Amino acid sequence: MTAPDRSPHVLVVDDDRDIRDLLSRFLVRNGLRVSVARDWREMEQVLRDSRIDLVVLDLMLPGKDGLAICRELRARAGTPVIMLTAMGEATDRIVGLELGADDYLVKPFEPRELLARIRAVLRRYESAGPVQESNARCLRFAGWTLDLAHRRLTSGDGTLVSLSGGEFDLLQVLAERPRRVLSRDQLLDLTRGRSASPFDRSIDVLVSRLRHKVEANPQSPELILTVRGGGYQLSAEVTTA
Numbered sequence: 001m002t003a004p005d006r007s008p009h010v011l012v013v014d015d016d017r018d019i020r021d022l023l024s025r026f027l028v029r030n031g032l033r034v035s036v037a038r039d040w041r042e043m044e045q046v047l048r049d050s051r052i053d054l055v056v057l058d059l060m061l062p063g064k065d066g067l068a069i070c071r072e073l074r075a076r077a078g079t080p081v082i083m084l085t086a087m088g089e090a091t092d093r094i095v096g097l098e099l100g101a102d103d104y105l106v107k108p109f110e111p112r113e114l115l116a117r118i119r120a121v122l123r124r125y126e127s128a129g130p131v132q133e134s135n136a137r138c139l140r141f142a143g144w145t146l147d148l149a150h151r152r153l154t155s156g157d158g159t160l161v162s163l164s165g166g167e168f169d170l171l172q173v174l175a176e177r178p179r180r181v182l183s184r185d186q187l188l189d190l191t192r193g194r195s196a197s198p199f200d201r202s203i204d205v206l207v208s209r210l211r212h213k214v215e216a217n218p219q220s221p222e223l224i225l226t227v228r229g230g231g232y233q234l235s236a237e238v239t240t241a
Contacts, residue, residue, distance in 0.1 A: 008122055009033040009050060013043045013069070014058040014084065023056070026111040032118070040064040052079055054118055057101075059085040067099055074100035080121045080165050082114070100164040121165065139175040141236040142223055144214060146175055153214075161213050166191065170206045171214075174224065174234040183231035207232055 020036040037043040059066040086107040139146040143156035153161045169191040184203045211218040
């Protein structure tokens with residue numbers, strides 16, 4: 001039972017066999033190719049043998065936990081990650097986002113909700129088009145260049161700055177609306193759509209991470225501003241190319 005080769009390839013990493021089997025069957029029925037792994041060793045083998053478009057990663061795994069794995073994935077690749085956790089604590093979800101996860105889902109969950117989030121993350125990664133396009137549109141501001149086609153951020157001296165998918169999406173939304181105050185709800189809608197929770201704090205986490213990458217002094221930001229009672233604003237003038 002397989003989906004067409006052109007469909008996205010998802011890797012589910014979970015030590016619970018029942019969950020692996022359930023998600024595999026459900027995702028394949030909905031048009032995705034699926035590989036499974038029960039721990040980081042099996043995950044590494046799949047990554048060596050296959051091109052993976054997205055990793056669904058359980059937080060609690062034997063040997064090496066999901067947070068450590070997410071950190072390593074982010075350090076060496078741009079594959080999007082959705083984390084699964086049985087813990088309801090907001091701190092666990094926020095740590096996952098700080099390490100570069102693109103989204104998270106708390107167990108127990110409906111497989112349909114996971115499918116919706118997978119599709120939303122893949123759309124964000126695919127929206128810029130193929131990386132080989134030579135007529136890429138760029139946004140330039142305060143010495144930074146945001147390449148929308150290649151999903152890259154470079155500094156004025158040409159240094160490439162690593163961004164997670166969520167960080168890139170948020171910076172793009174702000175740069176496309178310079179000097180406009182956007183509320184957290186608006187930013188959630190623009191970056192994550194229906195997958196966002198009404199109590200989602202991920203925007204604050206992503207803003208903090210972006211400030212550490214683009215601000216001279218993250219504790220006293222001059223580029224990504226907090227507007228009291230309003231939300232966030234990119235203060236710089238933006239030009240396109």
